[in-house]
Amino acid sequence: xxxxxxxxxxxxxxxxxxRAAVVGTGHRAQLxxxxxxxxxxxxxxxxxxxxxxxxxxxxxxxxxAGRPAASRWEPERFADLLAEEDIDEVVVTTVDAEHDRYIVxxxxxxxxxxxxxxxxxxxxxxxxILDTVRETGNSLTVAFNYxxxxxxxxxxxxxxxGAIGEVLSVHFEWLLDVRHGADYFRRWHREKRNSGxxxxxxxxHHFDLVNWWLADEPHETFGYGRLGxxxxxxxxxxxxxxxYHRAHGSAEAAGDPxxxxxxxxxxxxxxxxxxxxxxxxxxDRNVFDGPVTxxxxxxxxxxxxxxxxxxxxxxxxxxxxxxxxxxxxxAGRLELEVEESRRQPPRTxxxxxxxxxxxxxxxxxxxxxxxxxxxxxxxxxxxxxxVDHEAHGGGDPRMLDALFxxxxxxxxAHTGQAAHPTATERDGALALAVGLAANRSFATGRxxxxxxxxxxxx
Numbered sequence: 001x002x003x004x005x006x007x008x009x010x011x012x013x014x015x016x017x018x019r020a021a022v023v024g025t026g027h028r029a030q031l032x033x034x035x036x037x038x039x040x041x042x043x044x045x046x047x048x049x050x051x052x053x054x055x056x057x058x059x060x061x062x063x064x065a066g067r068p069a070a071s072r073w074e075p076e077r078f079a080d081l082l083a084e085e086d087i088d089e090v091v092v093t094t095v096d097a098e099h100d101r102y103i104v105x106x107x108x109x110x111x112x113x114x115x116x117x118x119x120x121x122x123x124x125x126x127x128x129i130l131d132t133v134r135e136t137g138n139s140l141t142v143a144f145n146y147x148x149x150x151x152x153x154x155x156x157x158x159x160x161x162g163a164i165g166e167v168l169s170v171h172f173e174w175l176l177d178v179r180h181g182a183d184y185f186r187r188w189h190r191e192k193r194n195s196g197x198x199x200x201x202x203x204x205h206h207f208d209l210v211n212w213w214l215a216d217e218p219h220e221t222f223g224y225g226r227l228g229x230x231x232x233x234x235x236x237x238x239x240x241x242x243x244y245h246r247a248h249g250s251a252e253a254a255g256d257p258x259x260x261x262x263x264x265x266x267x268x269x270x271x272x273x274x275x276x277x278x279x280x281x282x283x284d285r286n287v288f289d290g291p292v293t294x295x296x297x298x299x300x301x302x303x304x305x306x307x308x309x310x311x312x313x314x315x316x317x318x319x320x321x322x323x324x325x326x327x328x329x330x331a332g333r334l335e336l337e338v339e340e341s342r343r344q345p346p347r348t349x350x351x352x353x354x355x356x357x358x359x360x361x362x363x364x365x366x367x368x369x370x371x372x373x374x375x376x377x378x379x380x381x382x383x384x385x386x387v388d389h390e391a392h393g394g395g396d397p398r399m400l401d402a403l404f405x406x407x408x409x410x411x412x413a414h415t416g417q418a419a420h421p422t423a424t425e426r427d428g429a430l431a432l433a434v435g436l437a438a439n440r441s442f443a444t445g446r447x448x449x450x451x452x453x454x455x456x457x458x
């Protein structure tokens with residue numbers, strides 16, 4: 001198959017508005033429902049999800065924006081949705097393991113496809129997506145929003161300009177605090193078959209950044225990972241476990257700082273608590289109860305094709321949240337430190353604070369960002385930064401502009417888009433490759449070559 005079906009116009013050739021389908025209508029999908037509804041060149045024509053309740057919530061978002069309601073479709077009828085709704089573009093925000101189920105038929109139908117990261121969760125699904133891209137000639141965009149954070153763009157520019165010469169090594173430490181990190185252990189992400197684990201779901205952000213910063217490809221990965229803080233055994237060992245299955249309606253969860261109170265937040269109630277009769281999904285499970293099949297403490301060593309190495313550590317139970325990235329080069333060193341939350345205060349129940357659980361809004365105790373250039377033989381230089389604490393460091397609005405154009409066509413999009421290219425299916429595969437190789441190394445105790453887990457991207 002060489003392109004869209006006969007008679008179907010390509011999205012770029014259609015007269016606006018382009019008809020969009022949003023697949024998976026959970027919390028993250030709000031970004032796209034709202035973002036598309038704000039742009040006159042796009043129309044959310046269809047929603048697809050197992051839960052009518054969640055789709056109804058997104059139709060209320062469209063109504064608030066003054067846009068017509070979208071039709072509602074069950075996942076089993078996705079092919080019918082594409083044909084009957086004459087869809088031009090598809091946004092995939094489902095459970096990670098389900099991404100390929102929608103990406104592949106949408107590409108074959110000639111649609112433009114944007115998927116949330118990670119692109120998928122294993123080698124077989126990745127190969128299926130890459131094969132479909134090759135067969136159809138249609139490309140896929142992976143929504144790595146961290147590329148659009150202005151701080152990350154500044155790092156990219158400095159490295160590309162040769163500010164520290166040839167980059168020889170990278171040290172990258174990422175800390176998830178006990179609010180954000182714990183949330184992966186309440187949800188479907190806690191089972192590796194759904195998410196690929198944090199090496200795939202969360203760290204794909206970071207691996208894509210390093211691939212992009214270095215303009216290089218990962219060649220070999222080695223690592224150790226364990227579940228040392230969350231889960232039943234660790235919770236009992238550390239005296240943190242309370243005996244309840246899920247927080248809602250549980251007396252044992254009262255006063256537990258790790259419990260998520262769905263009823264206390266209007267959005268969480270509408271998207272998850274009210275939707276439980278539809279599909280039985282529980283959003284507020286006990287982080288110290290089973291089953292948990294992902295790791296919470298991971299150390300990884302990556303060697304890149306041109307010889308640079310990266311040491312990477314992800315901790316999912318930290319008192320503060322943020323990251324430190326250090327680049328060592330032939331002409332000096334570049335150091336980035338970002339404090340996304342300085343601390344998490346004790347509270348009786350954790351609520352979403354309208355997205356603060358996952359970076360959609362600023363944390364209550366957000367810190368700053370510091371970028372320091374340390375040239376050889378010269379004093380260090382503090383690099384001025386434009387820091388945006390909202391919406392993943394300003395990445396989300398810039399990414400939406402790059403994907404769908406500015407909200408006001410008469411005004412320019414967020415600046416700097418030329419320096420922040422969107423990620424393709426190849427970028428998605430290369431980020432995935434590091435996570436998959438790390439997972440295999442955790443299991444085997446041996447280094448794993450990228451070509452052994454994903455031969456396609458090379």
